[in-house]
Structure formats: C-alpha cells, structure tokens
Amino acid sequence: MIRFENVTKTYKNSTVALRDVSLNVDKGEFVFIVGASGSGKTTFIRLLLREELPDSGRIWEAGRDVVHLPKWRVPYLRRNIGCVFQDFRLLPNKSVFENVAFALEVIGRPKHVVAAQVPQVLELVGLSKKRDNLPGELSGGEQQRVAVARAFVNRPLILLADEPTGNLDPATSQGIMQLLDRINRTGTTVMVATHDEVLVNWMRRRVIELDHGTLVRDQARGVYGIDTASGLAPVGVGPDDEQPPPGTTA
Amino acid sequence: MPTSVDYVVRETASNLWRNRLMTVAAVMTVAVSLSLVGAALLLKQGAAKAEVEWQRGTQVTVWMTPTANATEIKAVGTQLRSLSYVDQPCAFRSHKQDWTEALRLLGTVWREGGTTVAQTPTSWRCTPAQPSDASAVISKFKGQPGVEKVTAPLAQIRTEQKVITVLQWVFIVVAVVLLVSAAVLILNTIRMAIFARRREVSVMKLVGATNWFIRVPFMSEGMIQGLVGSGVAAAVVYALHVVLNDLGTSPGSLLSVMRLSGWEMFGTDAVVVIVGAAIGTLGSAVAIRRFLDV
Numbered sequence: 001m002i003r004f005e006n007v008t009k010t011y012k013n014s015t016v017a018l019r020d021v022s023l024n025v026d027k028g029e030f031v032f033i034v035g036a037s038g039s040g041k042t043t044f045i046r047l048l049l050r051e052e053l054p055d056s057g058r059i060w061e062a063g064r065d066v067v068h069l070p071k072w073r074v075p076y077l078r079r080n081i082g083c084v085f086q087d088f089r090l091l092p093n094k095s096v097f098e099n100v101a102f103a104l105e106v107i108g109r110p111k112h113v114v115a116a117q118v119p120q121v122l123e124l125v126g127l128s129k130k131r132d133n134l135p136g137e138l139s140g141g142e143q144q145r146v147a148v149a150r151a152f153v154n155r156p157l158i159l160l161a162d163e164p165t166g167n168l169d170p171a172t173s174q175g176i177m178q179l180l181d182r183i184n185r186t187g188t189t190v191m192v193a194t195h196d197e198v199l200v201n202w203m204r205r206r207v208i209e210l211d212h213g214t215l216v217r218d219q220a221r222g223v224y225g226i227d228t229a230s231g232l233a234p235v236g237v238g239p240d241d242e243q244p245p246p247g248t249t250a
Numbered sequence: 251m252p253t254s255v256d257y258v259v260r261e262t263a264s265n266l267w268r269n270r271l272m273t274v275a276a277v278m279t280v281a282v283s284l285s286l287v288g289a290a291l292l293l294k295q296g297a298a299k300a301e302v303e304w305q306r307g308t309q310v311t312v313w314m315t316p317t318a319n320a321t322e323i324k325a326v327g328t329q330l331r332s333l334s335y336v337d338q339p340c341a342f343r344s345h346k347q348d349w350t351e352a353l354r355l356l357g358t359v360w361r362e363g364g365t366t367v368a369q370t371p372t373s374w375r376c377t378p379a380q381p382s383d384a385s386a387v388i389s390k391f392k393g394q395p396g397v398e399k400v401t402a403p404l405a406q407i408r409t410e411q412k413v414i415t416v417l418q419w420v421f422i423v424v425a426v427v428l429l430v431s432a433a434v435l436i437l438n439t440i441r442m443a444i445f446a447r448r449r450e451v452s453v454m455k456l457v458g459a460t461n462w463f464i465r466v467p468f469m470s471e472g473m474i475q476g477l478v479g480s481g482v483a484a485a486v487v488y489a490l491h492v493v494l495n496d497l498g499t500s501p502g503s504l505l506s507v508m509r510l511s512g513w514e515m516f517g518t519d520a521v522v523v524i525v526g527a528a529i530g531t532l533g534s535a536v537a538i539r540r541f542l543d544v
Contacts, residue, residue: 049456072460079458089453093268105257106459150457 001027001158001189002048007057009043009213017043018054019213025191027157030184032200033193034224035210041193044210045162048191049083050074062157079107082151082159082188086166088143090135096122096146097131103150121153125179141172145179152183159183161192165199173199197224261467265447266474272443273475279439280479280526281486283432287425288487288522294421295518296494296508301414303507308381310336310402312374312391316345322396323372329390330376335383340376348373371398381407429525436479436529440472441537451541461542468534476530483526484519491515 002025009018018040025031033041046052047059050066059066062080069077090099097118104114122128125145135143144164151159161180165173177192177199184190194200200207200223207222208215266273312330314323323342330340343351349370352360378384384402391400444451454464491510498506 075455075458075460075463077458078456083456089449089456091450091453102453103457106454106457106463108254108463154457 001025001029001062002191003058003060005058005060007047007054007059009040009047009052009054016213018047018210020057021210021213021215022057023208023215023218025189027189028184028187030181030190030203030205031192032203032205032207032222033191033210034195034200034207036195038212039210040213041195041210042162043213045083045160045191045193048158048160049081050077079154080157082154082156084144084147084151084159084161084164086163088135088140088147088167090143090146090150092135095132095134096127096138099135099146100149100153103153107154117153121149124152124182125149139172140168141175144168144172144176148176148179148183152188155186156188158189158191161190161194163194164192165194165196170198174202177203195224200224258467258470262470262474265467265471269443269446272439272446273471276436276439276443276472276475276530277479277482279435280432280476280530281482283428283435284480284483284522284526285486286428287432287525288483288518289490290421290425290428291518291521292487292490292494292510292515293508294418294425295510295514297414297417297421299510300507301411304410304414308377308384308403308407310376310378310384310387310400312376312387312400313398314372314374314396315398316369316371318372318396322394326374326391326394326397330374333387333390335379336387337377337379340374343373343375345370345372381411433529433533436476437533437537440475440530440533444468444534444537444541448541451538455542464542465535465538468538469531472530472532472534472537473527474530476526476528476533477523479530480523480526483522487519487522488515491518 002023004021004023007018007021008016010016021040021044033044035041043052047054048061048066050069053067057067061077064073064077066077091102094102100118100121101114104117109117119128119131122131125148127142127145127149130138130142135146138146144167148164159180164180165176168176173196180190180192181203204221204223206220207217207224209217209219312326314326327340327342330336331338345367349365349367352365352370376387378387384404384407388400388402388404391397451464495509498509
C-alpha cells in the first residue's frame with residue numbers, strides 16, 4: 001500500500017528531514033511513526049500527501065508512483081488518502097454536517113450519495129446529534145472526530161494522522177485512537193505520526209521510529225521507547241490484545 | 251471537471267454574502283477606478299469630436315485675377331463642382347462683394363489704398379469635407395488660367411490638429427494608467443479576499459479538489475464583483491455624459507464642441523463593463539494561483 005525506497009528529503013536551509021528511508025506498509029496495517037519533534041514525522045506525512053517531493057528515492061502509494069505523478073493527478077491521489085491534523089482544520093463557518101459533506105462535494109459526489117454517507121460516518125464517530133453545530137460549539141475531541149469523519153467519509157484506502165491527539169487530553173485521545181482503530185478494521189491502512197508515548201504503548205501496533213530523519217526502528221507490536229529485553233508489554237493493555245492486528249508483518 | 255452549476259452558484263452566492271465587506275470593497279474599487287477610466291475615454295472621444303467641430307467651415311478661397319474673364323471664372327467653378335471632397339455648392343463672390351468685404355475687414359486702410367472695385371479680384375469660396383483636403387484644393391487650382399492664388403488657413407489647421415492629437419494622447423495615457431492602477435487595486439482586493447480564505451482553499455486541496463473546482467467559484471465571484479462595480483462605473487459615465495451635454499448647450503463653448511452621441515457613450519460603457527468583468531475574473535484566477543500551489 002505504501003512503499004518508500006531510499007527516500008531522502010532536504011529542506012532549503014539544508015536541514016535533512018529524511019535520510020535514506022526505506023519501508024513497506026501493507027494494506028490494512030496500523031502504523032505509528034514516532035520520534036522527537038524535528039525527527040521527520042511531518043515530512044513523512046507531507047511526502048505521502050505529495051505536498052512535498054523527495055530529493056531522491058521513490059514513493060509508491062496505492063499503486064501509484066507518487067514522485068512521478070503529474071501535477072494534475074495529485075487531487076486524484078489525495079482522494080484515496082484521508083488526513084487528520086493536530087489543529088483539526090475544519091471550516092469554522094460550516095456546520096458539522098457541511099464540513100463532512102464538503103469532502104464529498106469537492107470530489108463531485110452526487111447529492112444523494114452525500115445525503116446517505118454523511119449521517120453514516122457521523123454515526124460512526126458518535127456525532128449524529130451535533131450535525132448542525134458549528135465547530136466552535138464543539139469540544140476539541142469532538143472537533144477531531146469531525147475531522148476524522150471528514151477524512152473517512154470518502155472511504156479512502158489510507159488514513160494519515162499527524163499528531164491527531166496533540167491538542168487533546170489523555171482520555172479524549174484514547175477515544176480518538178479507538179476511532180482510528182475501528183476505521184483500521186474496515187481495511188483502511190492507518191498511519192499515525194505522534195509523540196504520545198502512552199497511546200503508542202497502549203495500542204501495541206507497528207512502530208516506526210525516526211531520529212533526525214533516519215529510520216532507527218521498525219517493530220511490530222512495538223512501544224514508544226526502545227523495547228525492554230523482556231519483550232513484555234508495558235503496563236496497560238491495548239484495546240484488543242487478544243486479536244493480532246490485521247496485516248501485521250514482522 | 252465534475253463542477254456542477256448548482257455547486258458554483260451556491261458557493262458563489264454564499265461566499266459573496268459571507269465576505270460581504272470584502273465584496274463591497276472590491277466592487278467599490280472597480281466602480282471608482284473604472285469610472286475614472288470611462289471618464290478619460292469619454293474626454294478622449296470628446297477631444298476627437300472637438301477637432302471635427304472646430305475645423306468645420308474651414309474655407310479655401312480661390313482668388314481669380316481681377317482681369318479674369320467669364321470663361322476662366324466659369325471653368326474654375328465647373329471644376330470645383332466636380333470635386334467630391336468639397337462640400338457643394340461653392341460660392342462665387344463678385345468684385346463688389348470682395349471689395350466690400352475687404353473694406354469691412356481692413357477699414358480705412360483699404361479705402362486709402364485706392365483699389366477700385368474693378369481692381370479687386372473675384373473669388374470662389376469652398377469648404378472641404380475634411381480640413382486636411384484644403385491643401386489638395388490649393389495644389390489643384392494654383393497656376394490655372396485666371397487664378398491669382400489659392401489660400402486656406404493651413405497653419406491654423408495644423409496647430410489645431412497638433413493640439414487635439416496631444417490632448418487625445420493625454421487622455422489615452424491617463425485612461426491606460428488608470429486602467430493599470432485599477433487592475434492592480436482590484437487584484438490586490440481579490441487577493442486579500444482569497445488570503446482571508448486560504449484555510450478553506452487548503453482544506454479543499456487536502457480532500458482532493460481539483461484546481462479548477464477551487465478556481466471556478468472564485469472566478470465567478472470575481473466576475474460578479476467586476477460586473478457590479480463596472481455597472482456602477484457605467485452609470486457614472488452615463489451621468490457624466492448627461493451633465494457634460496447639459497452644460498454644453500451654449501454654442502461655441504468648449505463643452506459644446508465635445509458633445510457625444512448616445513451611441514458613443516454606450517460604446518464607452520460597453521468597454522467599461524467588459525473590462526470590469528474581465529479584470530474581476532482574471533484577477534481572481536491570478537490571485538488564487540499561488541494558493542493552489544500546494
């Protein structure tokens with residue numbers, strides 16, 4: 001589903017954001033990208049959205065060669081990728097329903113599809129009752145749920161989240177993670193860039209760690225920090241520890 | 251392009267209303283700038299008109315020798331009648347008439363000069379259709395039998411033409427400068443409006459909107475702003491036209507020779523409206539370009 005081959009990205013001020021990163025993410029995986037601020041997590045997401053192009057290396061996404069994708073095809077690539085950000089990026093003057101519907105209207109879906117799919121996804125994120133509220137009238141967690149609904153309403157193949165819980169308290173963050181987990185179980189590949197240690201340890205999913213742009217760790221069912229030699233799970237159990245996460249590869 | 255008319259209409263209407271302050275600012279910018287452009291265009295046409303008016307009645311005089319016989323006089327008259335670039339008919343002035351005219355113009359000096367009526371030349375007085383044709387009449391009759399000389403106020407014509415040409419150029423330059431500054435002002439206003447909504451644009455990009463999908467509502471918005479603004483400007487130009495024509499009713503005044511017909515005014519208005527709509531539409535397209543480049 002996602003494939004990086006020796007990807008290097010350097011910014012104009014000669015900061016190396018990613019250095020020779022290669023990795024492979026299968027369909028239906030749930031992956032955390034962890035690392036300190038400035039480790040290249042956001043660059044990773046921006047490359048996947050093709051907001052940036054790498055200096056060298058190749059990126060494959062949903063069967064497309066992202067680097068050589070002509071500019072006019074970029075919107076069609078993005079229709080396969082849902083995206084959630086720390087700052088929600090909702091339109092403040094549109095209601096919850098309109099914000100979610102916007103994602104479908106923009107890609108030219110007919111009205112009846114919008115009318116059918118939006119309530120469905122609002123139900124999924126638990127905001128059916130607040131469909132006519134404006135984002136300003138919602139809590140941070142609710143706003144992020146709207147953002148998740150907007151990212152998912154189009155049933156994308158991939159869902160990217162850049163610090164989705166950065167502005168939320170721990171309990172609300174867990175709720176968002178459970179939501180992402182539920183979306184992941186529909187077969188959607190989910191990638192979450194975060195430095196929220198508690199959540200990563202709680203979820204026990206594949207962890208990719210970046211350090212100054214270099215991939216230093218790629219671990220199935222990993223934790224935030226370097227795993228202890230015992231390999232035991234840290235305190236707290238993930239949402240569904242009995243079930244192995246779908247598509248997990250070592 | 252899956253952009254539906256319904257979507258564009260809805261987005262345009264709600265955007266215009268939501269950003270009504272910016273809409274008003276853009277419309278007023280267009281209105282004020284294009285009013286000035288329209289006024290300059292109107293004055294330019296007025297100046298062109300004044301040239302024609304001023305030189306209407308420029309006369310060419312074919313002076314016959316005092317001794318010219320009837321055949322020679324008649325021959326010149328026949329030739330003049332056949333000229334297509336001379337307003338017909340040409341008037342013949344007898345010895346007596348020219349003598350009286352000279353007396354009127356020169357007074358006692360003429361009388362004291364002692365020229366008798368018989369010694370005064372007869373003349374043909376003609377009005378060329380175009381003042382510039384005067385020199386053609388001169389060269390045609392100069393040196394013909396019985397013709398003493400041919401005169402026309404050529405120097406005066408040339409000076410007037412020069413003044414009018416300069417005046418027209420001044421108005422054209424003023425109109426162009428105003429148009430450019432109007433375009434920049436409008437572009438800037440639209441850019442501010444779009445800058446205020448860059449967040450919305452970035453969200454649209456994020457969820458996979460094509461550039462045309464984003465651009466079209468902005469362009470139709472710009473076009474409507476341009477149309478409304480230029481509509482106001484067209485009304486101002488019309489009002490200016492009416493006022494100038496009212497003021498120019500006394501014959502001989504500067505304004506009276508600059509009077510324009512309704513059609514010339516409508517032509518100016520059409521230019522103003524088309525320019526307004528084009529600037530609004532293209533201005534939006536240009537202004538949004540850099541926000542699309544993500």
